[in-house]
Amino acid sequence: MDKSDILQKYCFYAHAPLAARQKFDRAATQVELNPGDFYFHEGDACTHVALVGNGSIRVYKAGESGREITLYHVRAGETCILTASCVLAGMSYPAAAVAESQTDAVIFPAPVFRDWVASMATVRDFVFQTLATRMADLMALVEEITFNKMDKRLAEYLCQRFENEGRPITVLHVTHEQIATELGSAREVVSRLLKEFERLGAIEVARGRIRLRNEATLRQFL
Amino acid sequence: MDKSDILQKYCFYAHAPLAARQKFDRAATQVELNPGDFYFHEGDACTHVALVGNGSIRVYKAGESGREITLYHVRAGETCILTASCVLAGMSYPAAAVAESQTDAVIFPAPVFRDWVASMATVRDFVFQTLATRMADLMALVEEITFNKMDKRLAEYLCQRFENEGRPITVLHVTHEQIATELGSAREVVSRLLKEFERLGAIEVARGRIRLRNEATLRQFL
DNA sequence: AATAGTCTTGTGATTAAGTCACAGACCTCC
DNA sequence: GGAGGTCTGTGACTTAATCACAAGACTATT
Secondary structure (H helix, E strand, O other): OOHHHHHOOOHHHHOOOHHHHHHHHHHOEEEEEOOOOEEEOOOOOOOEEEEEEEOEEEEEEEOOOOOEEEEEEEEOOOEOHHHHHHHHHOOOOOOEEEEOOOEEEEEEEHHHHHHHHHHOHHHHHHHHHHHHHHHHHHHHHHHHHHHOOHHHHHHHHHHHHHHOOOOOOOEEOOOHHHHHHHHOOOHHHHHHHHHHHHHOOOEEEEOOEEEEOOHHHHHOOO | OOHHHHHOOOHHHHOOOHHHHHHHHHHOEEEEEOOOOEEEOOOOOOOEEEEEEEOEEEEEEEOOOOOEEEEEEEEOOOEOHHHHHHHHHOOOOOOEEEEOOOEEEEEEEHHHHHHHHHHOHHHHHHHHHHHHHHHHHHHHHHHHHHHOOHHHHHHHHHHHHHHOOOOOOOEEOOOHHHHHHHHOOOHHHHHHHHHHHHHOOOEEEEOOEEEEOOHHHHHOOO
16 A cells, blocks of 8 residues: 555545646555554654544553553544644644554654645545544543443443444454453453453353354443 | 623733724624523534633533543633634534632634634634643543542542632532532542541531541542 | 363452432531 | 531441462363
8 A cells, every 4th residue: 555545545635636636645654554553652843644544543542551442543634633733833742653554554753733724625624523522532531431321321232233334244253351451451451341241141251252142132232 | 891801801801902903893793691501512514713712611521420520611711722622623512511619701603713713823723732732631520530539539629629729719519410520420429438537637628518627638548 | 082272161259339318417507 | 697509527338459278171282
């Protein structure tokens, strides 16, 4: 996957006149991340903006106890808007980001990006759109953490994963630990709840694998 | 407090040439909110952007159980960036906002504001600055909720309130209930912790009032 | 195929938080 | 000085997080 393949996924690029597209191409640097590679650490200065073309990046906060919570994922066609907002406000990253899978992306230097936001309405709209969405997502996350019980949150997570963005699947390859870091909980808590779901016949758990048995039962927790 | 007094608190206005200032003045509508007045409800469509000149607005999420959690406060010289981000992205409010005290503000119609963000670098920078800050605040909030215990969070809250933005005070007028909605906890939990702090000699609690007795003791929880 | 070593899951005990159901205490306003 | 509202206190119970291990499952190696 090369630079323009990646950029092609972004409307402000795809619909831009040729001259503008060439400008983007020239400024873009392609990067490739392997699973586990950090895209940035908390507190890093912000020098680039990234557009993801492929794969997935997990943006998260880590507590001193070793627990973590995922804030959101950046997937194909999305910007890590955190980088954008930091670039535009000149602040350092308030969270960390690691690649979850093999990821292709392009990055732009901060000044170039700032310039485009100033001069191109399409880029600006794209940025505002994503910023507002992430902001709303974060608020929803706060709400979720504060008011919902773990069983409900876990069931929600599982349903979403089984749904797989419209292409339903019945088996997840994920460990209890991974789920815990996703939800900001502890592994033991997740294990016990999964066991409970299994007891009710909703799922079937095995090492590193969860199979959906009865979606309706699972949905009763929502 | 009239329109230009309020606008004067914003750098993009204060440093603007006369012609631009007059343009702002013409587009601005002054609004006044009494304590308890809603500025907007969750789900409301977003038609205006507000700049606060005086007083304070609380932006919060409410759970079905009746519990609430404050996301942030908008005080003098700040924008309710949520309105701005919603205006710019064309979405509805993901939270609710209510005046905590007598509040003076000016509002601009969405299209006018969008236009300014497009045409004036100063306004745009201001918006990005605030958006990025709020975003970082929200992430910090998620971290706080997820990893910190209530006693620490409560102590933090109290210290901040006693500090009073540089002008320290020793008495707070606040109910346990209000603190609970601020922290997203339950009143009973706050009451018990306050009692514990009192037992240790850090504070003295009375109906609707908390007096600081020994800051060092309180700070041991941080 | 036995072994060692890591990764993953299970379990019990303890503490922290949230929930529920009341009981008083305090305050304000007739 | 009652009446009614607003605050706070308390006990019992449930849910989560934490801690300390035990045990199972998979991998690589010999």
